[in-house]
Amino acid sequence: NAGVTQTPKFRILKIGQSMTLQCTQDMNHNYMYWYRQDPGMGLKLIYYSVGAGITDKGEVPNGYNVSRSTTEDFPLRLELAAPSQTSVYFCASSYGVSAGYTFGSGTRLTVV
Amino acid sequence: GQQVMQIPQYQHVQEGEDFTTYCNSSTTLSNIQWYKQRPGGHPVFLIQLVKSGEVKKQKRLTFQFGEAKKNSSLHITATQTTDVGTYFCAGSTGNQFYFGTGTSLTVIP
Numbered sequence: 001n002a003g004v005t006q007t008p009k010f011r012i013l014k015i016g017q018s019m020t021l022q023c024t025q026d027m028n029h030n031y032m033y034w035y036r037q038d039p040g041m042g043l044k045l046i047y048y049s050v051g052a053g054i055t056d057k058g059e060v061p062n063g064y065n066v067s068r069s070t071t072e073d074f075p076l077r078l079e080l081a082a083p084s085q086t087s088v089y090f091c092a093s094s095y096g097v098s099a100g101y102t103f104g105s106g107t108r109l110t111v112v
Numbered sequence: 113g114q115q116v117m118q119i120p121q122y123q124h125v126q127e128g129e130d131f132t133t134y135c136n137s138s139t140t141l142s143n144i145q146w147y148k149q150r151p152g153g154h155p156v157f158l159i160q161l162v163k164s165g166e167v168k169k170q171k172r173l174t175f176q177f178g179e180a181k182k183n184s185s186l187h188i189t190a191t192q193t194t195d196v197g198t199y200f201c202a203g204s205t206g207n208q209f210y211f212g213t214g215t216s217l218t219v220i221p
Contacts (some may be wrong), residue, residue, distance in 0.1 A: 010119075016217070018216075033208075035198075035211075040213070041213055041214075042116075042118075042200060042211035042212050042213040042214055043155070043202075043211040045208055045209075045210075048208060050206070050207070056207075058208060059210075090154060091157070097204075098142070098143055098160070098162075098204065098205055098213070099160075100145060100157035100160060101145075101147075101155070101157055101209070102157070102161075103154040103155050103156070104154065105153075105154050106154050
């Protein structure tokens with residue numbers, strides 16, 4: 001049982017480039033989330049999804065896009081990367097709105 | 113917007129001492145969760161509290177939810193080096209959880 005799998009683990013982007021952070025879970029969870037974590041800060045919600053075909057904005061959605069075509073996958077797209085998007089990105093899933101989250105191991109992204 | 117504040121930001125303790133971190137919300141929460149993140153790792157779910165005044169224990173860890181459901185605390189008795197990490201609370205009023213800024217715990221052997 002792999003849980004939540006994120007790829008890649010590390011990435012360096014140049015300003016203006018684009019990339020997709022992949023997230024997949026094998027627990028049949030309906031709820032999935034993308035957070036970013038900056039040094040010394042908590043986790044800020046970027047986007048979340050309550051099921052396939054449904055996505056919604058969190059606290060800090062600007063500069064990002066998501067899609068949820070299947071229950072398992074919830075990719076995060078960065079268009080026109082900016083230095084302010086340098087962060088660690090965590091994907092998480094849960095079986096219900098009030099259930100504990102299972103986090104992936106994270107993607108460390110640097111934009112230069 | 114939703115604010116969840118956590119104090120202290122950092123705490124250094126001698127091994128064997130107790131440790132407490134506090135979480136405060138500007139609004140009434142429906143429930144609160146606690147997570148632990150080891151250095152370089154990802155957050156791991158510890159527990160969820162739902163009821164007003166609820167107290168739950170996990171071995172040396174004691175979690176409390178305030179009567180007004182606006183604050184919570186995590187207390188560790190007799191810390192060990194394995195307790196090192198950052199402890200986050202996360203409060204919810206609906207579809208999403210808002211994470212506190214975390215308390216980084218260092219345990220000095």
